[in-house]
Amino acid sequence: MTHSSKPVALVTGAGQGIGRGIALQLAQDGFAILVNDVVADPADATKGAYEVKKTIEAAGGEAEVFKADVASAPDRAAMLDFVEERFGRLDLLVNNAGVAPRERRDILEATEESFERLMSINLQGPYFLTQLVANKMIAWKKAGRIETGRIVFITSISAYTSSTGRGEYCVSKAGLAMAATLYADRLAEFDIPVIQIAPGIIETPMTSAVKGKYDKMIAEGLLPTKRWGQPEDIAKAVSAFAQGYLDYSTGAVIEVGGGFGLKRL
Ligand SMILES: NC(=O)c1ccc[n+]([C@@H]2O[C@H](COP(=O)([O-])OP(=O)(O)OC[C@H]3O[C@@H](n4cnc5c(N)ncnc54)[C@H](O)[C@@H]3O)[C@@H](O)[C@H]2O)c1
Numbered sequence: 499m500t501h502s503s504k505p506v507a508l509v510t511g512a513g514q515g516i517g518r519g520i521a522l523q524l525a526q527d528g529f530a531i532l533v534n535d536v537v538a539d540p541a542d543a544t545k546g547a548y549e550v551k552k553t554i555e556a557a558g559g560e561a562e563v564f565k566a567d568v569a570s571a572p573d574r575a576a577m578l579d580f581v582e583e584r585f586g587r588l589d590l591l592v593n594n595a596g597v598a599p600r601e602r603r604d605i606l607e608a609t610e611e612s613f614e615r616l617m618s619i620n621l622q623g624p625y626f627l628t629q630l631v632a633n634k635m636i637a638w639k640k641a642g643r644i645e646t647g648r649i650v651f652i653t654s655i656s657a658y659t660s661s662t663g664r665g666e667y668c669v670s671k672a673g674l675a676m677a678a679t680l681y682a683d684r685l686a687e688f689d690i691p692v693i694q695i696a697p698g699i700i701e702t703p704m705t706s707a708v709k710g711k712y713d714k715m716i717a718e719g720l721l722p723t724k725r726w727g728q729p730e731d732i733a734k735a736v737s738a739f740a741q742g743y744l745d746y747s748t749g750a751v752i753e754v755g756g757g758f759g760l761k762r763l
Pocket residue numbers: 510511512513514515516517534535536537566567568569594595596597598619652653654655696697698699700701702703704705
């Protein structure tokens with residue numbers, strides 16, 4: 499088995515949107531990429547995870563696809579087995595995969611089914627994937643296979659902003675923010691930095707259903723920087739972290755939201 503000589507990054511939910519942008523940026527930065535997504539069709543390289551792999555390879559980079567549901571414990575374990583076998587190392591984990599509620603419902607009417615779905619994908623999945631990866635990184639670091647490991651959680655401004663029409667999303671992201679804090683604390687003694695990046699309003703398939711609503715809010719002054727965020731905006735922040743420029747900032751929350759969080763008078 500030929501292992502990669504490059505540092506390796508696992509990006510979850512990398513078949514489209516923000517994850518795709520992160521995967522392409524990290525490949526440009528010199529990482530071999532494991533493109534994870536729950537949807538991945540090897541017969542179709544025009545979209546999804548295989549399009550991302552093809553695009554990376556066309557630019558001279560290295561990528562593999564691993565279809566897995568981050569909410570499934572057996573899938574997570576199989577993905578780490580694949581990392582071990584194919585790459586023999588993992589230098590960066592990007593916990594990006596996440597979902598919005600299938601329909602926005604007022605908190606007075608929202609269902610337990612939607613709550614459970616979001617908790618398992620947005621919170622429990624990355625929480626336990628990180629546990630698996632962290633233990634591997636500690637071992638690989640000790641064995642000299644990697645110089646250091648780094649872990650990033652893609653949370654959201656929804657971790658600290660109320661949207662009563664999708665409360666379960668906000669709660670899942672608030673929980674994920676604490677997961678990032680906990681891992682930053684626990685992994686500091688191993689020199690494994692962990693940060694959270696909180697995207698604002700980013701133009702992706704996830705937000706396409708509410709495009710008109712946010713177009714209007716942005717035009718009316720919601721954001722100091724008067725435009726939608728793009729996946730590349732998030733990817734640049736991940737890239738800075740991936741290259742080690744934020745190692746002493748473990749535990750930090752980096753909002754990438756066009757100034758959304760600024761307090762204004
Ligand atoms: N778009 C925004 O405005 C915005 C803002 C803040 C945070 N975020 C967060 O950024 C992340 C990416 O969002 P996006 O806008 O690119 O979403 P998206 O829906 O466009 O893409 C998400 C990708 O994740 C994959 N995915 C979904 N469930 C999965 C699972 N269980 N296992 C593996 N992969 C899975 C999907 O198939 C899809 O390819 C999410 O965590 C989201 O909550 C997005």
